[in-house]
Amino acid sequence: MAATTDPHSSESFRLGMLLYDTRYRSVTIQIIALVLFMLALGWLVSNTISNLEALGKTFGFGFLWTPAGYDINQQLIEYQNTDSNARAAMLGILNTLLIAVMGCVTATLLGVVAGVLRLSNNWVVARLMTIYVEGFRNVPVLIWILIFAAAINESLPAPNAFRGDDAESSMVLGSMAFTNRGFYVPEPLFSRSLGTLDIGGYFGISLDLVLFVAALAAGIWGAKRLGAQATRKQAATGERPHTFWPSVGLIVIPPVVVLVALGFHLGYPELRGFNFRGGIHMRDSLIALWLALSLYTGAFIAEIVRAGILAVSRGQTEAASALGMRPSWTMRLIILPQAMRIIIPPLISNYLNLTKNSSLAIAVGYMDATGTLGGITLNQTGREMECLLLLMAFYLIVSLTISVFMNIYNERMKLKER
Amino acid sequence: MQKSVFFGTIAAAGLLAGMASAATLEDVKARGTLNCGVATGVPGFAFTDASGEWDGFDVAVCRAVAAAVLGDGKKVNFVPTTGKTRFTALASGEVDMLARNTTWTYSRDVDLKFTFVGVNYYDGQGFMVRKDLGVTSAKELDGATVCIQTGTTTELNLADYFRINGMSYEPVPIETNAEAQQKYLANACDVYTTDASGLAATRATFETPADHIILPEIISKEPLGPLVRQGDDQWADIVRWTFNALVIAEELGVTSANVVEMSKAPTNNPEINRMLGTEGEYGAMMGLDKEWAVKAIAAGGNYGEIFERNIGEKTPIGLARGLNAQWTQGGLLYAPPFR
Incomplete structure (x- = not known):
């Protein structure tokens, strides 16, 4: 735009300007670097x-x-x-x-x-x-x-x-064994299990776990709603209703109900043969x-x-x-x-x-x-x-x-x- | 400028790497040392002695090849490899050959593109347990915790054996023999399984070897042998015939003690004469000198001497020749005729 005030810019473009003109130099260097990089990459691939x-x-x-x-x-x-x-x-x-x-x-x-x-x-x-x-x-x-x-x-x-x-050794609380092959702890078992959900024959997802997580999530969501309500009331009236126990109830009760409904009990590890069987084995x-x-x-x-x-x-x-x-x-x-x-x-x-x-x-x-x-x-x-x-x-x-x-x-x- | 030098160097290195696979013999001669892949440490088979020198039954094969090619069994650069790193080391050219209790299998020969040049130890997979467990057969191992080296054929045999017999087990994957030994002695596994020779060798290093037994079942065939990369037949021939020379030497009564004497003048056995270079130009056929077999045998003795010195019945490892006796003694060692 400053064509008339800058005498150099009216000069026609010469090849040397790619290197000596600061306006083009950085672009030139970048292009050369890019080409070299691509060549190196191509060489690596073809060499492999x-x-x-x-x-x-x-x-x-x-x-x-x-x-x-x-x-x-x-x-x-x-x-x-x-x-x-x-x-x-x-x-x-x-x-x-x-x-x-x-x-x-x-x-x-x-x-x-x-x-x-x-x-x-x-x-x-x-x-x-x-x-x-x-x-x-x-x-x-x-x-x-x-x-x-x-x-x-x-x-x-x-x-x-x-x-x-x-x-020589005994289990902690009669239910956990700490051995040099890992820790054996009780596992959750369900006597009225819902079984597993097969996804494409590749994965099995325990429906019991899904239900438990869903119940827990619902409880937490409910407790949050309750808290939000209390905050609104506090903002409006200046008095915050007691929500601690209702919240605890909302969070705890649904999962407990699910567990009872599924017949939750613990499976304890016990020593049979060479190793402990049953329970969760944390290696x-x-x-x-x-x-x-x-x-x-x-x-x-x-x-x-x-x-x-x-x-x-x-x-x-x-x-x-x-x-x-x-x-x-x-x-x-x-x-x-x-x-x-x-x-x-x-x-x-x-x-x-x-x-x-x-x-x-x-x-x-x-x-x-x-x-x-x-x-x-x-x-x-x-x-x-x-x-x-x-x-x-x-x-x-x-x-x-x-x-x-x-x-x-x-x-x-x-x-x-x- | 610097960049072009850099790329030039890489290109040259790439070319060299490409050529390395073609002429291993020239490489080894130019380098002046043989790069030989061995185990990280199995008593009797590949270990470093008190002075830090490598020694052992597998190591002796490396030394024989180095002696045949370079004239000196000490010109070996030993590269310790685990069950996992050994094939990459060989395929990439890091080592010229592997002499490392490696089982000859179809897929390793065909799919992994290696050439097994022979069998230097006929073995089979066994199980070692503590005596106080009261186990007398591998069939009683249901539910046991088993230490197993990863990346080996034994790992696959173990899975097959327990599946076929309807038993369960808890695999504890480990990398090296030393690690397995430590886990087994700490009672972190009930059973250690590997080639029976390896079990015997490992047990020999225990404080009280008598407290451990090797179960009678041998669940697989494990022909262990040296191997090289596929595609360099000349190099494969050199390693194959160096090993065969050691076997033939035992068969014909050539030992490290009498080999030099025998090579001075033709004997009345033409096969010995051909092998030791007093008759014909057999060494030149594979690009070596006349004396190659003399040097190979002089380096560590014939097959029988190597066996007795490293793992034989008089050593702590105490392995009998068994299948590894000469064919004339009821074993499987049968080298093709030298002519």
Whole structure:
């Protein structure tokens, strides 16, 4: 637009300007970089193809539908060794998701408690939490996993020790056994079970569980409605009706009714043959992995929580105490809600880390996705390329899904700017 | 400038990698050492001795090949591999050969594109349990917790055996023999299952071997042998015939003690003469010198010597020759004639 005032711009375009003219230089460099990148990528792909050819290997996913042939110890869905590799991979994926969810929940609880306590005025408590955080944060998680696994294997009694009338070990409360092969705890059983719902012949979902969760959700929803009503009434009349007991009733009664209707009772583990039978078997590998991942990630979360709390201006605390609020209220109602906005983004990346770190399960023989698809299936079929690509796709999808949900949550918690 | 050097290097490396699969012999000679994949540690078969040197029944095969090709059984770079990493290591060219209690199966030979050059130990899968369990047969193992190395044929045999016999079990997947030993001794599993030779070798290292028994059932055939990548027949021939030379040497009475003497002048046995290079140009046929078999046998002795020294009845492992005796002694060792 400044054509008349700038004598240079009227010059005709020369090729050298692509390099020497600042108006075009950055574009030129970007295009060159892009071309080089594409060339590198193309070279990688063609190199892979030619090397696979040189080895006489084909590329295909047909192996997924052939029988896996191996057994998996922790089965969240039905599985036999004659089932396909795809189903074995599915079991592994469910095991990964299980440990990820268990780990994220406990890591968050541990992290929040440790983070708050580290700021405690009690010298002993604060120092203990410092030791926890620094101890766990600064030792590789793999070492912690191995330490916990070894501790369970070497220090707890074998199932054999529970045998006989004067056994060396006895069950805790007569219902739980802590052995070096894992913990056996009572399992929920239903004498009037609704059975399972088959989805496409691939998954079975327990209808009992669905009903129980539905009842619990309905109760919580009802309690929330009640709370909202009370708030409206308080806003209108200035008086808040007592809602605590009705809320508890709303939350507790529907699930209890469902449990009674289904004939709920506990199945206790008992020693038969080589091992305990019945009950829920939490394997040594699961416990070692769960504890190590939770405590390790919990230490990071503790630091994030501490940072979040310290980032809330001191004036907020002082204002709260000026209003006569108790310290516990100040923390719960004033500081944590503001700190959350700082805490959530780094929390997301810690959840992602925990999920990815769960692939270290391989060290203790926990059959997660890396152990089944990326381990035994890869090895028995020799399909390294395909298995690893699938595994990468799986972790990518899980990580992105976690990110999406946490980002949505972050949006909701964010300071609403208008 | 720097970028083009970088890409040039990668391209050259890629080309080299492509060529590596074609002429392993030239690679090994140029490198001056043989890369040999062995187990991470199985007493008697592949282990490091007090001075850190690798030794054992499988290791001896590596040393024999190195001696045949490079003239020195010490010129071996041992690469410890687990049941899971071994095939990738071989297929990618990280090792030139595997000598690592690996079972010769159809799918490994055909689908995974390897060439098994022979069988250096005829084995079968067995079970080891603590004596105080009172178990006398594998059929009584219903509900037991079983330690099993992942990525092995034994893992699949185990699944088949328990399914066919209508029994259940709890698999505890582990990576290495050492890990299995630790879990088994901590009583985290009732049973350890692997090749019977491996069980005997592992048991020999226990503080009280007599407290553990190996159950009578052998549930599978496990022909263990050295293997190489498919597609380089010359290299496969070298490894195959180096191993065969060790077997033939035992059959014909050539030992590490007398091999040098025998190779000085033709003996009255033409097969020995052909093998030891005093007659004909047999070494040159596969690209080696005349003395290759002499060096291979001198490195660790013939098959029988290697067996007795590492895993034989006089060692703590105490394995009898059994199926691994020469065909003339009622065993399965039967090397093709050297002519």
